[in-house]
Amino acid sequence: MTADPAAPPLAVSVGEPAGIGAEVVAMAWARRAVAGLEPFYLLADPAFVAARLARAGIAVPIAVVEPETAAAQFADALPVVAVDGAMGDRPGRPDPADAAAVIAAIETAVAHVRDGRAGAVVTAPIQKSNLYAAGFAFPGHTEFLGAVAARHWPGAPCDPVMMLAGPELSTVPVTVHVALKDVPRLLTRERIVAVGRIVAGDLARRFGIADPRIAVAGLNPHAGEDGTMGREDLEIVGPAVADLKALGIRASGPYPSDTLFHRRARTGYDVVLGMYHDQVLIPVKTIAFDETVNVTLGLPFVRTSPDHGTALDIAGRGVADPASMVAALALAGRMAATGRTGAPT
Ligand SMILES: NC(=O)c1ccc[n+]([C@@H]2O[C@H](COP(=O)([O-])OP(=O)(O)OC[C@H]3O[C@@H](n4cnc5c(N)ncnc54)[C@H](O)[C@@H]3O)[C@@H](O)[C@H]2O)c1
Numbered sequence: 067m068t069a070d071p072a073a074p075p076l077a078v079s080v081g082e083p084a085g086i087g088a089e090v091v092a093m094a095w096a097r098r099a100v101a102g103l104e105p106f107y108l109l110a111d112p113a114f115v116a117a118r119l120a121r122a123g124i125a126v127p128i129a130v131v132e133p134e135t136a137a138a139q140f141a142d143a144l145p146v147v148a149v150d151g152a153m154g155d156r157p158g159r160p161d162p163a164d165a166a167a168v169i170a171a172i173e174t175a176v177a178h179v180r181d182g183r184a185g186a187v188v189t190a191p192i193q194k195s196n197l198y199a200a201g202f203a204f205p206g207h208t209e210f211l212g213a214v215a216a217r218h219w220p221g222a223p224c225d226p227v228m229m230l231a232g233p234e235l236s237t238v239p240v241t242v243h244v245a246l247k248d249v250p251r252l253l254t255r256e257r258i259v260a261v262g263r264i265v266a267g268d269l270a271r272r273f274g275i276a277d278p279r280i281a282v283a284g285l286n287p288h289a290g291e292d293g294t295m296g297r298e299d300l301e302i303v304g305p306a307v308a309d310l311k312a313l314g315i316r317a318s319g320p321y322p323s324d325t326l327f328h329r330r331a332r333t334g335y336d337v338v339l340g341m342y343h344d345q346v347l348i349p350v351k352t353i354a355f356d357e358t359v360n361v362t363l364g365l366p367f368v369r370t371s372p373d374h375g376t377a378l379d380i381a382g383r384g385v386a387d388p389a390s391m392v393a394a395l396a397l398a399g400r401m402a403a404t405g406r407t408g409a410p411t
Protein backbone atom coordinates (compact mmCIF):
# COMPACT_ATOMS: atom_id res chain seq x y z
CA MET A 67 0.00 0.00 0.00
CA THR A 68 1.30 3.48 -0.81
CA ALA A 69 0.70 6.02 1.95
CA ASP A 70 -1.54 8.93 0.98
CA PRO A 71 0.32 12.08 2.13
CA ALA A 72 -2.98 13.94 2.53
CA ALA A 73 -4.52 11.26 4.75
CA PRO A 74 -5.06 12.25 8.39
CA PRO A 75 -2.95 10.29 10.89
CA LEU A 76 -4.28 7.48 13.04
CA ALA A 77 -5.23 8.35 16.64
CA VAL A 78 -3.96 5.85 19.23
CA SER A 79 -5.36 5.90 22.77
CA VAL A 80 -2.76 4.87 25.35
CA GLY A 81 -4.96 2.55 27.42
CA GLU A 82 -4.03 1.52 30.96
CA PRO A 83 -0.91 3.44 32.11
CA ALA A 84 0.07 0.59 34.42
CA GLY A 85 0.14 -1.77 31.44
CA ILE A 86 2.26 -2.14 28.31
CA GLY A 87 0.28 0.22 26.02
CA ALA A 88 2.76 3.10 25.83
CA GLU A 89 5.64 0.64 25.40
CA VAL A 90 4.16 -1.29 22.48
CA VAL A 91 3.09 1.93 20.74
CA ALA A 92 6.63 3.32 21.00
CA MET A 93 8.12 0.03 19.80
CA ALA A 94 5.64 -0.01 16.91
CA TRP A 95 6.78 3.52 16.00
CA ALA A 96 10.36 2.21 15.91
CA ARG A 97 9.18 -0.36 13.32
CA ARG A 98 7.24 2.20 11.26
CA ALA A 99 9.45 2.00 8.16
CA VAL A 100 9.87 -1.75 7.97
CA ALA A 101 6.16 -2.30 8.67
CA GLY A 102 5.08 0.48 6.27
CA LEU A 103 2.89 2.14 8.90
CA GLU A 104 0.85 5.23 8.17
CA PRO A 105 1.60 8.17 10.49
CA PHE A 106 -0.05 7.94 13.90
CA TYR A 107 -0.04 9.83 17.17
CA LEU A 108 -0.46 8.70 20.75
CA LEU A 109 -3.13 10.29 22.96
CA ALA A 110 -1.71 10.33 26.50
CA ASP A 111 -0.14 12.40 29.24
CA PRO A 112 3.25 13.27 27.65
CA ALA A 113 5.04 13.32 31.02
CA PHE A 114 3.85 9.77 31.68
CA VAL A 115 4.98 8.59 28.24
CA ALA A 116 8.45 10.11 28.71
CA ALA A 117 8.80 8.57 32.17
CA ARG A 118 7.64 5.13 31.07
CA LEU A 119 9.89 4.94 28.00
CA ALA A 120 12.88 6.01 30.10
CA ARG A 121 12.08 3.43 32.77
CA ALA A 122 11.61 0.68 30.19
CA GLY A 123 14.80 1.55 28.34
CA ILE A 124 12.96 2.26 25.09
CA ALA A 125 15.03 4.87 23.24
CA VAL A 126 12.24 6.46 21.23
CA PRO A 127 12.09 10.27 21.09
CA ILE A 128 8.69 11.87 21.56
CA ALA A 129 7.32 15.15 20.20
CA VAL A 130 4.30 16.82 21.79
CA VAL A 131 2.08 17.89 18.90
CA GLU A 132 -1.44 18.63 17.74
CA PRO A 133 -3.03 16.12 15.34
CA GLU A 134 -2.41 18.50 12.42
CA THR A 135 1.37 18.45 12.95
CA ALA A 136 1.72 14.77 13.86
CA ALA A 137 2.43 13.53 10.33
CA ALA A 138 5.25 16.04 9.84
CA GLN A 139 6.92 14.85 13.05
CA PHE A 140 6.34 11.16 12.47
CA ALA A 141 9.63 10.45 10.71
CA ASP A 142 11.69 11.83 13.60
CA ALA A 143 9.77 11.23 16.81
CA LEU A 144 6.71 9.50 18.25
CA PRO A 145 4.02 12.21 18.11
CA VAL A 146 2.11 12.55 21.39
CA VAL A 147 -1.07 14.61 21.68
CA ALA A 148 -1.77 15.61 25.28
CA VAL A 149 -5.07 14.56 26.85
CA ASP A 150 -6.75 16.22 29.81
CA GLY A 151 -5.53 14.72 33.05
CA ALA A 152 -2.37 13.19 34.44
CA MET A 153 -1.34 9.53 34.26
CA GLY A 154 0.97 7.87 36.79
CA ASP A 155 3.99 5.77 35.86
CA ARG A 156 3.22 2.78 38.10
CA PRO A 157 3.92 -0.38 36.07
CA GLY A 158 1.77 -3.27 37.18
CA ARG A 159 -0.23 -1.19 39.65
CA PRO A 160 -3.42 0.27 38.13
CA ASP A 161 -4.91 3.22 39.98
CA PRO A 162 -8.49 4.44 39.50
CA ALA A 163 -7.02 7.99 39.65
CA ASP A 164 -5.87 7.42 36.04
CA ALA A 165 -9.29 6.32 34.78
CA ALA A 166 -10.59 9.75 33.73
CA ALA A 167 -7.55 10.41 31.53
CA VAL A 168 -7.68 6.89 30.08
CA ILE A 169 -11.32 7.37 29.09
CA ALA A 170 -10.58 10.89 27.81
CA ALA A 171 -7.95 9.46 25.46
CA ILE A 172 -10.48 7.08 23.90
CA GLU A 173 -13.17 9.75 23.61
CA THR A 174 -10.72 12.24 22.12
CA ALA A 175 -9.57 9.73 19.50
CA VAL A 176 -13.16 9.27 18.31
CA ALA A 177 -13.81 13.02 18.34
CA HIS A 178 -10.69 13.55 16.23
CA VAL A 179 -11.99 11.08 13.62
CA ARG A 180 -15.37 12.76 13.60
CA ASP A 181 -13.69 16.14 13.03
CA GLY A 182 -11.47 14.80 10.24
CA ARG A 183 -8.31 15.32 12.31
CA ALA A 184 -7.63 11.58 12.48
CA GLY A 185 -8.33 8.79 10.02
CA ALA A 186 -9.09 5.92 12.42
CA VAL A 187 -8.97 4.92 16.07
CA VAL A 188 -6.47 2.39 17.43
CA THR A 189 -6.80 1.55 21.11
CA ALA A 190 -4.13 0.18 23.43
CA PRO A 191 -5.57 -2.14 26.08
CA ILE A 192 -7.49 -0.94 29.11
CA GLN A 193 -7.58 -2.61 32.52
CA LYS A 194 -11.32 -3.09 32.63
CA SER A 195 -11.53 -3.68 36.38
CA ASN A 196 -9.68 -0.41 37.06
CA LEU A 197 -12.13 1.58 34.95
CA TYR A 198 -15.09 -0.17 36.61
CA ALA A 199 -13.65 0.85 39.98
CA ALA A 200 -13.83 4.45 38.79
CA GLY A 201 -17.45 4.11 37.64
CA PHE A 202 -16.98 3.21 33.95
CA ALA A 203 -20.31 1.70 32.96
CA PHE A 204 -19.28 -0.26 29.86
CA PRO A 205 -17.87 -3.80 29.73
CA GLY A 206 -15.09 -2.81 27.31
CA HIS A 207 -14.03 -0.57 24.44
CA THR A 208 -16.41 -2.28 22.02
CA GLU A 209 -19.56 -1.32 23.89
CA PHE A 210 -18.20 2.11 24.91
CA LEU A 211 -17.30 2.99 21.33
CA GLY A 212 -20.82 2.13 20.22
CA ALA A 213 -22.21 4.66 22.71
CA VAL A 214 -19.66 7.34 21.81
CA ALA A 215 -20.31 6.81 18.10
CA ALA A 216 -24.06 7.16 18.57
CA ARG A 217 -23.43 10.52 20.21
CA HIS A 218 -21.06 11.78 17.51
CA TRP A 219 -22.88 10.35 14.47
CA PRO A 220 -26.57 10.72 15.38
CA GLY A 221 -28.75 8.61 13.11
CA ALA A 222 -25.86 6.53 11.74
CA PRO A 223 -25.95 2.77 12.30
CA CYS A 224 -23.96 2.07 15.50
CA ASP A 225 -24.13 -1.56 16.56
CA PRO A 226 -20.60 -2.54 17.61
CA VAL A 227 -19.56 -6.09 16.74
CA MET A 228 -16.23 -7.53 17.89
CA MET A 229 -14.10 -9.37 15.33
CA LEU A 230 -10.71 -10.89 16.03
CA ALA A 231 -8.90 -10.88 12.69
CA GLY A 232 -5.82 -13.06 12.34
CA PRO A 233 -3.72 -14.14 9.39
CA GLU A 234 -5.29 -17.62 9.34
CA LEU A 235 -8.52 -17.24 11.27
CA SER A 236 -11.07 -14.52 11.96
CA THR A 237 -13.85 -14.92 14.49
CA VAL A 238 -16.81 -12.97 15.88
CA PRO A 239 -18.53 -13.64 19.23
CA VAL A 240 -22.29 -12.95 19.21
CA THR A 241 -22.35 -12.41 22.96
CA VAL A 242 -19.23 -10.64 24.23
CA HIS A 243 -18.36 -9.49 27.74
CA VAL A 244 -20.98 -11.42 29.70
CA ALA A 245 -20.89 -14.24 32.23
CA LEU A 246 -21.10 -17.71 30.70
CA LYS A 247 -24.22 -18.48 32.73
CA ASP A 248 -26.03 -15.60 31.00
CA VAL A 249 -25.18 -16.63 27.43
CA PRO A 250 -28.17 -18.92 26.74
CA ARG A 251 -30.57 -16.23 27.93
CA LEU A 252 -28.93 -13.51 25.81
CA LEU A 253 -28.67 -15.59 22.68
CA THR A 254 -31.58 -14.83 20.38
CA ARG A 255 -32.32 -15.63 16.77
CA GLU A 256 -32.66 -11.89 16.09
CA ARG A 257 -29.26 -11.03 17.60
CA ILE A 258 -27.46 -13.77 15.67
CA VAL A 259 -29.03 -12.49 12.45
CA ALA A 260 -28.17 -8.87 13.27
CA VAL A 261 -24.52 -9.76 13.94
CA GLY A 262 -24.35 -11.93 10.82
CA ARG A 263 -25.66 -9.08 8.66
CA ILE A 264 -23.09 -6.63 10.07
CA VAL A 265 -20.28 -9.13 9.52
CA ALA A 266 -21.35 -9.84 5.93
CA GLY A 267 -21.72 -6.13 5.16
CA ASP A 268 -18.46 -5.00 6.74
CA LEU A 269 -16.36 -7.83 5.33
CA ALA A 270 -17.56 -6.78 1.89
CA ARG A 271 -17.29 -3.03 2.45
CA ARG A 272 -14.14 -2.79 4.55
CA PHE A 273 -12.23 -6.01 3.76
CA GLY A 274 -13.08 -6.57 0.09
CA ILE A 275 -14.59 -10.04 0.63
CA ALA A 276 -17.60 -9.67 -1.64
CA ASP A 277 -19.64 -12.66 -0.55
CA PRO A 278 -18.10 -13.85 2.72
CA ARG A 279 -18.58 -17.43 3.87
CA ILE A 280 -19.77 -17.31 7.48
CA ALA A 281 -19.51 -20.55 9.47
CA VAL A 282 -21.80 -20.43 12.49
CA ALA A 283 -20.72 -22.39 15.57
CA GLY A 284 -23.31 -24.13 17.71
CA LEU A 285 -23.69 -23.31 21.39
CA ASN A 286 -23.68 -26.82 22.81
CA PRO A 287 -21.36 -29.82 22.52
CA HIS A 288 -21.83 -31.41 19.07
CA ALA A 289 -24.12 -28.49 18.22
CA GLY A 290 -26.67 -30.03 20.53
CA GLU A 291 -26.59 -33.60 19.09
CA ASP A 292 -30.10 -33.27 17.65
CA GLY A 293 -31.42 -31.54 20.75
CA THR A 294 -30.21 -34.15 23.21
CA MET A 295 -27.47 -31.86 24.59
CA GLY A 296 -29.41 -28.62 24.67
CA ARG A 297 -32.11 -27.30 22.37
CA GLU A 298 -30.63 -23.85 21.55
CA ASP A 299 -28.94 -25.06 18.37
CA LEU A 300 -32.20 -26.49 17.04
CA GLU A 301 -34.45 -23.68 18.20
CA ILE A 302 -32.29 -20.52 17.97
CA VAL A 303 -29.00 -20.94 16.11
CA GLY A 304 -30.30 -23.13 13.27
CA PRO A 305 -33.26 -20.85 12.49
CA ALA A 306 -30.93 -17.82 12.57
CA VAL A 307 -28.67 -19.49 9.98
CA ALA A 308 -31.75 -20.12 7.84
CA ASP A 309 -32.73 -16.44 8.16
CA LEU A 310 -29.25 -15.34 7.09
CA LYS A 311 -29.39 -17.65 4.06
CA ALA A 312 -32.80 -16.26 3.16
CA LEU A 313 -31.19 -12.80 3.17
CA GLY A 314 -28.69 -14.02 0.56
CA ILE A 315 -25.81 -14.30 3.04
CA ARG A 316 -23.51 -17.31 2.65
CA ALA A 317 -23.99 -18.60 6.18
CA SER A 318 -23.85 -22.25 7.19
CA GLY A 319 -24.12 -24.25 10.39
CA PRO A 320 -24.57 -24.59 13.27
CA TYR A 321 -21.36 -26.61 13.43
CA PRO A 322 -19.87 -28.38 16.45
CA SER A 323 -17.21 -25.91 17.52
CA ASP A 324 -14.61 -28.49 18.59
CA THR A 325 -13.96 -29.44 14.96
CA LEU A 326 -14.41 -26.01 13.40
CA PHE A 327 -10.93 -24.57 13.88
CA HIS A 328 -8.43 -27.18 12.67
CA ARG A 329 -6.36 -26.36 9.61
CA ARG A 330 -8.49 -28.14 6.99
CA ALA A 331 -11.75 -26.80 8.43
CA ARG A 332 -10.39 -23.25 8.24
CA THR A 333 -10.22 -23.44 4.43
CA GLY A 334 -14.00 -23.67 4.29
CA TYR A 335 -14.98 -20.22 5.53
CA ASP A 336 -13.89 -16.58 5.82
CA VAL A 337 -15.09 -16.02 9.37
CA VAL A 338 -16.61 -17.96 12.26
CA LEU A 339 -19.59 -16.57 14.12
CA GLY A 340 -19.49 -18.03 17.62
CA MET A 341 -21.98 -17.84 20.43
CA TYR A 342 -19.74 -16.62 23.25
CA HIS A 343 -16.41 -14.91 23.90
CA ASP A 344 -14.06 -17.76 24.79
CA GLN A 345 -15.51 -20.14 22.21
CA VAL A 346 -14.02 -18.04 19.42
CA LEU A 347 -11.28 -15.99 21.12
CA ILE A 348 -9.37 -19.01 22.43
CA PRO A 349 -8.75 -20.51 18.96
CA VAL A 350 -7.77 -17.24 17.32
CA LYS A 351 -5.39 -16.22 20.13
CA THR A 352 -3.94 -19.73 20.30
CA ILE A 353 -3.17 -19.81 16.60
CA ALA A 354 -1.76 -16.27 16.30
CA PHE A 355 -1.60 -14.32 19.58
CA ASP A 356 1.13 -12.04 18.22
CA GLU A 357 -0.50 -11.05 14.93
CA THR A 358 -4.22 -11.00 15.61
CA VAL A 359 -6.12 -7.70 15.65
CA ASN A 360 -9.35 -6.82 17.42
CA VAL A 361 -11.55 -4.87 14.96
CA THR A 362 -14.88 -3.31 15.80
CA LEU A 363 -17.39 -3.77 12.98
CA GLY A 364 -20.73 -1.99 12.79
CA LEU A 365 -19.42 1.50 13.58
CA PRO A 366 -19.29 4.59 11.35
CA PHE A 367 -15.50 4.71 11.79
CA VAL A 368 -12.56 2.31 11.84
CA ARG A 369 -11.33 0.99 15.21
CA THR A 370 -8.65 -1.62 15.72
CA SER A 371 -6.69 -2.83 18.75
CA PRO A 372 -4.10 -5.47 19.54
CA ASP A 373 -5.59 -8.75 20.72
CA HIS A 374 -3.65 -8.83 23.98
CA GLY A 375 -4.45 -7.09 27.24
CA THR A 376 -2.55 -4.85 29.60
CA ALA A 377 0.08 -7.49 30.53
CA LEU A 378 0.60 -5.94 33.97
CA ASP A 379 3.07 -8.71 34.82
CA ILE A 380 5.65 -7.45 32.30
CA ALA A 381 4.88 -3.71 32.20
CA GLY A 382 7.72 -1.22 32.62
CA ARG A 383 10.44 -3.61 31.44
CA GLY A 384 10.49 -2.97 27.70
CA VAL A 385 10.05 -6.68 26.95
CA ALA A 386 6.50 -6.69 25.52
CA ASP A 387 6.12 -7.87 21.93
CA PRO A 388 4.69 -5.02 19.80
CA ALA A 389 3.68 -7.29 16.87
CA SER A 390 -0.07 -7.21 17.54
CA MET A 391 0.03 -3.40 17.94
CA VAL A 392 1.96 -3.17 14.64
CA ALA A 393 -0.69 -5.36 13.01
CA ALA A 394 -3.48 -3.21 14.50
CA LEU A 395 -1.88 -0.01 13.16
CA ALA A 396 -1.30 -1.56 9.74
CA LEU A 397 -4.87 -2.83 9.49
CA ALA A 398 -6.33 0.50 10.62
CA GLY A 399 -4.26 2.26 7.95
CA ARG A 400 -5.51 -0.11 5.25
CA MET A 401 -9.12 0.12 6.40
CA ALA A 402 -9.00 3.92 6.57
CA ALA A 403 -7.57 4.01 3.04
CA THR A 404 -10.40 1.76 1.86
CA GLY A 405 -12.86 4.23 3.38
CA ARG A 406 -11.24 7.11 1.46
CA THR A 407 -10.98 5.39 -1.91
CA GLY A 408 -13.83 2.91 -1.69
CA ALA A 409 -11.46 0.14 -2.77
CA PRO A 410 -9.80 -2.37 -0.48
CA THR A 411 -6.00 -2.14 -0.56
N1 LIG B 1 -8.32 -4.23 23.98
C1 LIG B 1 -8.34 -4.24 25.30
O1 LIG B 1 -8.56 -3.22 25.94
C2 LIG B 1 -8.07 -5.53 26.05
C3 LIG B 1 -7.86 -6.75 25.39
C4 LIG B 1 -7.65 -7.91 26.13
C5 LIG B 1 -7.63 -7.84 27.52
N2 LIG B 1 -7.81 -6.62 28.11
C6 LIG B 1 -7.72 -6.46 29.57
O2 LIG B 1 -6.36 -6.64 29.98
C7 LIG B 1 -6.34 -7.07 31.32
C8 LIG B 1 -5.41 -8.26 31.46
O3 LIG B 1 -5.92 -9.34 30.69
P1 LIG B 1 -5.26 -10.79 30.63
O4 LIG B 1 -4.30 -10.95 31.74
O5 LIG B 1 -6.35 -11.74 30.45
O6 LIG B 1 -4.48 -10.84 29.24
P2 LIG B 1 -3.10 -10.21 28.78
O7 LIG B 1 -3.11 -10.29 27.29
O8 LIG B 1 -2.90 -8.87 29.36
O9 LIG B 1 -1.97 -11.15 29.36
C9 LIG B 1 -1.95 -12.56 29.17
C10 LIG B 1 -0.49 -13.05 29.17
O10 LIG B 1 0.09 -12.70 27.91
C11 LIG B 1 1.24 -11.89 28.12
N3 LIG B 1 1.25 -10.84 27.10
C12 LIG B 1 0.20 -10.07 26.74
N4 LIG B 1 0.57 -9.21 25.78
C13 LIG B 1 1.87 -9.42 25.55
C14 LIG B 1 2.82 -8.83 24.66
N5 LIG B 1 2.48 -7.85 23.81
N6 LIG B 1 4.09 -9.31 24.67
C15 LIG B 1 4.45 -10.30 25.51
N7 LIG B 1 3.59 -10.91 26.36
C16 LIG B 1 2.32 -10.47 26.38
C17 LIG B 1 1.11 -11.28 29.51
O11 LIG B 1 2.37 -10.95 30.05
C18 LIG B 1 0.38 -12.40 30.24
O12 LIG B 1 1.30 -13.34 30.70
C19 LIG B 1 -7.81 -7.35 31.70
O13 LIG B 1 -8.32 -6.24 32.40
C20 LIG B 1 -8.51 -7.47 30.37
O14 LIG B 1 -9.85 -7.11 30.41
C21 LIG B 1 -8.02 -5.47 27.42
Ligand SMILES: N[C@H](C(=O)O)[C@H](O)COP(=O)(O)O
Pocket residue numbers: 205206207208209343347360371373374
Ligand atom coordinates in the same frame (compact mmCIF):
# COMPACT_ATOMS: atom_id res chain seq x y z
N1 LIG C 1 -12.58 -9.31 24.55
C1 LIG C 1 -11.33 -8.79 24.13
C2 LIG C 1 -10.25 -9.80 24.24
O1 LIG C 1 -10.32 -10.62 25.13
O2 LIG C 1 -9.31 -9.72 23.48
C3 LIG C 1 -10.90 -7.66 24.97
O3 LIG C 1 -11.43 -7.76 26.24
C4 LIG C 1 -11.05 -6.35 24.35
O4 LIG C 1 -12.33 -5.89 24.39
P1 LIG C 1 -12.59 -4.38 23.99
O5 LIG C 1 -11.90 -4.14 22.70
O6 LIG C 1 -14.05 -4.32 23.86
O7 LIG C 1 -12.03 -3.59 25.10
